[in-house]
Amino acid sequence: MTDRNDDHDGRIDALLTTVLIAESGAVNLDPLAARILDDGNMTDRAAGRPARSARQAAARPRRGRAVGMLVAASIVALAIVAAVAIAPDRLGRASHGVAAPRSAAAKELLAAGASAGDAPWKPLSAGQYAYVHVLGYAPSSSLLFAPTSTEPGSGLSPTYPGPWSVNSSELWISPDGRARESYVLNARVHAKGAARPTTLGTREIMANTSTWDGVSPLPRQRFGVVKGNRFVVQHDAPANPKSHPRQTTKLLMFQFWSASFDQINSLPAGGAELDRAVDQLIRTSAEKNPFVNELQMLYNGITRDQVRHEAQVEQATYLLGAAPLPPAARRAVFKWLASATGAHLEGITADHLGRRGTTVSFTANYKMDTAARKMTDQQLIDQLVERGATRDEIGVTPTGQTFDVGPLHADRHWSTSVIFDTSSGELLQSTRIENDHYAAAPVVQKGWNVDHTRQAPHFVYTRVANGRGGAGAGAYSRVYVDRAVTTDTVPREPMCQKYPTAC
Amino acid sequence: MVAEHLAVVHRVAGARVGPDAADDVAAETFSEAWNALSAGAGPRDSERAWLIGIAINRCRMHHRAEARWQRRRRRGGTLDQASTALLDDLTAIDEKLDAARAAAALLRALARLPDAERATVIVVAHGELTPAEAAEALGLPAATVRSHLFRARRKLAGAIADLTDFEELQP
Numbered sequence: 001m002t003d004r005n006d007d008h009d010g011r012i013d014a015l016l017t018t019v020l021i022a023e024s025g026a027v028n029l030d031p032l033a034a035r036i037l038d039d040g041n042m043t044d045r046a047a048g049r050p051a052r053s054a055r056q057a058a059a060r061p062r063r064g065r066a067v068g069m070l071v072a073a074s075i076v077a078l079a080i081v082a083a084v085a086i087a088p089d090r091l092g093r094a095s096h097g098v099a100a101p102r103s104a105a106a107k108e109l110l111a112a113g114a115s116a117g118d119a120p121w122k123p124l125s126a127g128q129y130a131y132v133h134v135l136g137y138a139p140s141s142s143l144l145f146a147p148t149s150t151e152p153g154s155g156l157s158p159t160y161p162g163p164w165s166v167n168s169s170e171l172w173i174s175p176d177g178r179a180r181e182s183y184v185l186n187a188r189v190h191a192k193g194a195a196r197p198t199t200l201g202t203r204e205i206m207a208n209t210s211t212w213d214g215v216s217p218l219p220r221q222r223f224g225v226v227k228g229n230r231f232v233v234q235h236d237a238p239a240n241p242k243s244h245p246r247q248t249t250k251l252l253m254f255q256f257w258s259a260s261f262d263q264i265n266s267l268p269a270g271g272a273e274l275d276r277a278v279d280q281l282i283r284t285s286a287e288k289n290p291f292v293n294e295l296q297m298l299y300n301g302i303t304r305d306q307v308r309h310e311a312q313v314e315q316a317t318y319l320l321g322a323a324p325l326p327p328a329a330r331r332a333v334f335k336w337l338a339s340a341t342g343a344h345l346e347g348i349t350a351d352h353l354g355r356r357g358t359t360v361s362f363t364a365n366y367k368m369d370t371a372a373r374k375m376t377d378q379q380l381i382d383q384l385v386e387r388g389a390t391r392d393e394i395g396v397t398p399t400g401q402t403f404d405v406g407p408l409h410a411d412r413h414w415s416t417s418v419i420f421d422t423s424s425g426e427l428l429q430s431t432r433i434e435n436d437h438y439a440a441a442p443v444v445q446k447g448w449n450v451d452h453t454r455q456a457p458h459f460v461y462t463r464v465a466n467g468r469g470g471a472g473a474g475a476y477s478r479v480y481v482d483r484a485v486t487t488d489t490v491p492r493e494p495m496c497q498k499y500p501t502a503c
Numbered sequence: 504m505v506a507e508h509l510a511v512v513h514r515v516a517g518a519r520v521g522p523d524a525a526d527d528v529a530a531e532t533f534s535e536a537w538n539a540l541s542a543g544a545g546p547r548d549s550e551r552a553w554l555i556g557i558a559i560n561r562c563r564m565h566h567r568a569e570a571r572w573q574r575r576r577r578r579g580g581t582l583d584q585a586s587t588a589l590l591d592d593l594t595a596i597d598e599k600l601d602a603a604r605a606a607a608a609l610l611r612a613l614a615r616l617p618d619a620e621r622a623t624v625i626v627v628a629h630g631e632l633t634p635a636e637a638a639e640a641l642g643l644p645a646a647t648v649r650s651h652l653f654r655a656r657r658k659l660a661g662a663i664a665d666l667t668d669f670e671e672l673q674p
Contacts, residue, residue, distance in 0.1 A: 012656045013628035015663075016613070019606045020629055023581050024517045024525075032513070032526050036505050036533045 105343035105360045108422060112358070113334025116425025119327045123265075124485060129172035129180075130324035131486045133493070136167040137352060137431075137477035171322070172489045175261050182491045261324075270328045278332040282319070286311040306364060306414075310432075313340055313362045313416050317430035320418075321480045330425060337362075337418070351419045351429035352479050361417035377401050412436045427480055435473035505533055508551055512558045515630040519562040519622070521572035521581075528565060532558040547639060555630045556640035559622055576614035579607055605663050612662035616655055623648055624655035 124130060170182045263281060268274045286308060319325060319333050337343065337360070346359040378398040414434040420427045482492065512532050517525035535557050539545060546553035562569060575581055613621060626637045634652060638645040 009652075009656050012660050013624075015605065016609060016624065016628045016659060019609050020518045020625075021514070022606065023610065024514070024522050032509065032529060036509070036530050 103343060103345070105345040106338035108345055108358050109334050109338035109343070109360060112420050112422045112425045113331040113338070114425075115421075115423055116334060117327045117331030119330075119425060121327050123326075124175045124324065126176075127174075127487055129174050129486045129489060131170070131172050131482070131484045132322045133168070133170045133481040133483075134322065135352065135479040135481055136169065137475075137479065168493050170491050170493055172486065173261070173324075175265075180489045182489075182493065264323065264325060264329070267326070267329050274328055274332050275335060278329060278336055282312050282315050282333070282336060285319075286315040309341065310364075310414055310416065313337070314430070314432060316340075317416065317418050317427065317478075320420075320427040321430060321478060322483075334425065346417065349419060352477065353481070355419075355428050357419040357421050357428045359417055359419045361415050363413065363415045365411065365413050426483075429477065429479045431475070431477040433473070433475045504536065504550070504554075508554050509533075511551060511630055512554050515555050515625055516558050516562055518625045518629050519559070519572075520565045520569040521575070524565045524568035524572075528558055528561045531561045531564075535561070549632070549636045549639070551630070552632050552636035552640040555626050555632060556642065559626065559641060573614040576610050579611065581610060608662040609659060612659050616658060619643075620651045620655040620658075623651035624659070627652055 172180045267277050267281070316333050316337050320330060325333070340362060342362045342364055344361050344363060346361050348356055349359040350356050376398070378400070381398055412434070413436075414432075416430065416432045418427060419429045509529060513525050513529045516528035516532070520528060532554060536554055539557075572581075613624075616624070622641060623637060623643075626632050626640055627634060630637075630640075632640060634648050635645055637652075638648040641648065643651075
């Protein structure tokens with residue numbers, strides 16, 4: 001009886017949602033997503049003051065309460081910031097231009113750079129496209145995962161055991177700025193006979209297309225032009241909204257391309273000039289990484305120098321992985337990585353596709369350690385300012401209140417690792433993982449509370465805690481499947497070949 | 504967060520206040536969510552339920568748009584779009600007739616539901632929340648949500664009871 005009732009309720013719900021979807025029609029949410037993301041740029045967002053239109057601001061009630069909450073949040077955060085102890089040599093200062101003893105990692109990176117520098121290359125001509133196929137691996141934002149990392153201070157990389165959800169993206173860009181991107185997000189498809197879509201793993205995405213019984217949402221494509229580091233959409237062709245009404249529209253940010261053709265074409269041919277230009281390119285493009293300006297990182301007790309260092313290392317990996325750099329510039333990027341702080345040779349490992357390559361990780365491990373005490377809100381704000389935040393970013397007026405600030409004992413681990421083929425200088429994969437351990441919380445237990453989750457483009461960070469302690473972790477992995485020069489923009493993604501009208 | 508949940512937030516808002524005001528509700532929802540996250544608050548359990556809860560509250564601030572949309576629905580003014588989209592996928596004429604009648608009956612019945620029941624059935628059916636998540640999103644006791652849901656489904660089912668077969672409409 002209950003089964004029949006459930007079944008009946010399910011049919012009513014399904015019918016209602018079908019009719020409501022039909023009523024609203026096919027909606028392209030990309031422009032709205034872009035507007036929302038633009039409105040809430042990361043700096044303002046982290047300061048608790050998302051940029052809002054006048055209309056939105058007018059619609060927002062209870063501002064006083066929001067400010068109060070922000071003060072409270074700042075208090076907690078500042079408590080964390082207050083007594084952070086980070087050894088100066090762990091700060092992310094890349095020692096470029098300084099003759100330092102070459103580590104094993106640096107030797108491997110320089111060897112890969114030498115191979116990359118010897119590769120044949122011709123500038124793209126009219127009608128040609130720089131093509132790159134990337135698989136992105138991310139944990140689900142709702143996933144509570146145990147950061148089963150190494151012990152604090154061991155110097156080894158933190159790890160994330162999975163599972164991952166996989167996105168696939170193919171990108172074509174011509175020197176005149178025309179671009180096409182075809183992407184398959186989260187790769188949720190209907191298995192044969194299944195009522196609900198499931199998330200596929202790598203093997204299914206790459207090969208096992210015969211078991212799919214219809215694409216649930218997702219192959220999409222868009223055409224546009226590249227302006228600066230952004231992909232500007234002119235026209236977005238929807239997948240079939242009638243046959244797949246549960247279409248999920250997603251927006252990929254283009255900022256991780258990290259260099260425009262103009263910037264690439266203006267690089268010097270070689271020598272120290274090229275090294276300086278590449279260093280400059282990495283530094284300036286890293287400033288576009290949302291984490292650089294994220295005040296939340298400061299709240300968590302991480303210095304802006306450290307955040308910049310992490311962003312620059314990642315930016316260098318994006319350049320190697322996706323940008324159509326000439327060989328000399330690729331060599332210069334490898335050289336930059338070889339001189340960056342914290343490189344460690346992990347040996348030979350396999351990427352998500354099983355391709356083996358030399359692995360180098362860049363890590364930082366440090367303690368955040370504060371004692372319980374009483375502080376005024378003015379003191380807490382002053383400390384945030386000392387850490388690099390502007391008063392405008394903080395946006396809180398001190399009222400002279402005194403707060404009890406609890407103790408914090410935490411270890412933070414950050415790692416960006418690259419897997420590359422030394423003999424060809426090709427980057428196979430890059431992975432960023434970070435996690436924090438609070439006191440007495442080695443492994444996250446089921447049933448703990450998620451007390452903070454945030455998601456930047458291509459990165460998911462989840463924090464969980466119980467009464468005794470907590471842990472947080474974030475991860476993203478990028479697998480570079482293929483790079484080529486093409487004269488057409490036909491997708492090679494197996495899912496797109498199976499469903500050509502959808503891609 | 505935006506990429507993952509915008510579609511469902513927009514969908515639920517659209518079902519409440521109509522597609523025009525849904526854009527504003529969605530933008531305000533994420534704005535408020537970012538404020539809350541920055542202030543250390545956030546989802547207790549399900550991020551989607553949390554966002555839908557914010558969206559439903561935001562819809563209440565667009566009550567004029569909502570009233571307009573429900574009036575239009577009751578008069579059958581939203582049917583054209585629904586019928587066109589539904590009928591294109593069906594070929595047999597009797598199926599088309601059933602689909603059109605079912606869509607009209609359902610939308611009118613939905614517009615006639617009391618506000619709390621309409622909100623509940625929309626977040627469960629359209630927002631794909633479990634009753635427990637819906638209770639969290641709507642800030643209501645779970646038992647109340649279950650009773651709203653039971654009554655809403657019974658009324659909707661009653662509205663299409665004379666249609667022999669609405670299976671074809673299912674996704």
